[in-house]
Amino acid sequence: MLIVNNDQLCLAGIVSLEEPCDYCSKTLAEYPLILSDEAEQTIYHAACALQLATEILVDLFTFFHPPVPYTRLFTLTAPEPAPRREGGSYAVNGS
Numbered sequence: 001m002l003i004v005n006n007d008q009l010c011l012a013g014i015v016s017l018e019e020p021c022d023y024c025s026k027t028l029a030e031y032p033l034i035l036s037d038e039a040e041q042t043i044y045h046a047a048c049a050l051q052l053a054t055e056i057l058v059d060l061f062t063f064f065h066p067p068v069p070y071t072r073l074f075t076l077t078a079p080e081p082a083p084r085r086e087g088g089s090y091a092v093n094g095s
Helices: 006-011 046-064
Strands: 033-035 043-045
Touching (some): 033 046, 043 046
């Protein structure tokens, strides 16, 4: 969630802009701030949140597409679609 004023900051559980950012450890001196959607509801500077997201994306890309000479550990594939039944209805067996 984007935090742009004191009311939103208080709703996020932060009392003051003097608290440190969990990413860079500098004070949350000015808006805008970003509230994470994790259970702990961590608050970051907007630039820190962007840097953290970029690092996660790079790590995920490297994990699924490792550089040479490493090979992939996993390959993601889409599941096979279920066969269509004619008439669009299902047969029900019962007494």
